[in-house]
Amino acid sequence: MPSDPRDAAPPAATPPGAAGVVTPVSAPSDGAPAASATGTGLASTVKPAGTAVSASAAGAALAPGGAVASSGVAGAGAPVSAVDLAPCAVASARAKDLASSGTAVSASAAGGPLALGGTTKPRARPPAGFATVVGALVRACHPEPTAAVAALMAGLAAASGQTAGGCVVVAVAVLAGQLSVGWSNDLLDRERDAVARRTDKPLVAGAVSARTVWMATGAALLVCVLASLACGPAAGAAHLTGVAAAWAYNAGVKRTLWSWLPYTVGFGLLPVFVTLGLPARTMPPGWSVAAGALLGVGAHLTNVLPDIEADLATGVRGLPQRLGRRRSRLLAPAPLLGAAGALVFGPPGPPGAAGWTALAVTGAAALATVAPAAARPHARLPFLATLAMAATSVVLLLLRGHALA
Numbered sequence: 001m002p003s004d005p006r007d008a009a010p011p012a013a014t015p016p017g018a019a020g021v022v023t024p025v026s027a028p029s030d031g032a033p034a035a036s037a038t039g040t041g042l043a044s045t046v047k048p049a050g051t052a053v054s055a056s057a058a059g060a061a062l063a064p065g066g067a068v069a070s071s072g073v074a075g076a077g078a079p080v081s082a083v084d085l086a087p088c089a090v091a092s093a094r095a096k097d098l099a100s101s102g103t104a105v106s107a108s109a110a111g112g113p114l115a116l117g118g119t120t121k122p123r124a125r126p127p128a129g130f131a132t133v134v135g136a137l138v139r140a141c142h143p144e145p146t147a148a149v150a151a152l153m154a155g156l157a158a159a160s161g162q163t164a165g166g167c168v169v170v171a172v173a174v175l176a177g178q179l180s181v182g183w184s185n186d187l188l189d190r191e192r193d194a195v196a197r198r199t200d201k202p203l204v205a206g207a208v209s210a211r212t213v214w215m216a217t218g219a220a221l222l223v224c225v226l227a228s229l230a231c232g233p234a235a236g237a238a239h240l241t242g243v244a245a246a247w248a249y250n251a252g253v254k255r256t257l258w259s260w261l262p263y264t265v266g267f268g269l270l271p272v273f274v275t276l277g278l279p280a281r282t283m284p285p286g287w288s289v290a291a292g293a294l295l296g297v298g299a300h301l302t303n304v305l306p307d308i309e310a311d312l313a314t315g316v317r318g319l320p321q322r323l324g325r326r327r328s329r330l331l332a333p334a335p336l337l338g339a340a341g342a343l344v345f346g347p348p349g350p351p352g353a354a355g356w357t358a359l360a361v362t363g364a365a366a367l368a369t370v371a372p373a374a375a376r377p378h379a380r381l382p383f384l385a386t387l388a389m390a391a392t393s394v395v396l397l398l399l400r401g402h403a404l405a
Helices: 088-100 130-140 143-159 164-188 190-195 210-230 233-251 260-268 270-276 286-313 319-331 333-345 352-368 381-399
Strands: 053-055 105-107
Touching (some): 210 233, 260 286, 270 286, 286 333, 286 381, 319 333, 333 352, 352 381
């Protein structure tokens, strides 16, 4: 029969930290056992309440009788004085008890050793550089539509007779508003994007923190409010109503049958924002508001068309998703044709060469959306054709800008 380890002679004194050495320790005054293993960075200590307990996830375990069993550690199996714990399950239970009584317990999630005292800093991602953060914010703002809408409004303001300074203020207001809309979209959708493994999204990829994006969104909203009101109270109210509609879309309207409504309101109010910001402070003609609203509906259908199946898989059931890909593909050209018609025949005077050309381009693109090639799964033709129709309407709106004043 093996001898009782507690009757064995104490081990020879060894400098602390020597490899593979188990140093005996005395029991604390409250009777709680204590164990210490040193030499390879593995440590398992149990001390009175209020003292930190550190356990290594590197594979060390207590064998019956208090011996330390650890592969690759010199002196493994050496006795530890004043310890009579069962295998590591007992030590784990003791650590849990101490943690519930207020004792700090630290463990290494990475499998490496922890310093005695129970405190360690988590492995944090190194701080991103300024250029990296800015790049991630640019990608998260949906840069293409953001830049396109801001450029459209600056051009429309110039075409309607706004001063150079006024055009700059309009551009800043619209750009800031679109930035807030794009960032809020990614913020509110980040959990859904993570489920869908949208690693192209900077928030999902971890390229920028949600806190940073929220701060940028707040700053953009502040600039949007100030710049919008600088165009006049009525003009500012019109633009901020459109921005609020876009935020409502992000916040949940896009999951309903009314997903088209925020686009209708937002785009329909853009000419109102421009004309109310002019010195005359007049409302725009009805054809321009109708064209903007129809352009918004077409933009909604065009924007959603490539992602209908993915949206349905994550619970987004707006109007295009409820209609399905085929019916949405056939419906998308209709509002864009209507917008082109309003822009060609709405202003006084004959349509002119530009008007007829725009109608021809829009009609050809509409026919492309019903071509057999457009019916193939994952075909890009419907999206590109409706995008061309929208671009044609935008150009026509700019050419008719002088008729807004």
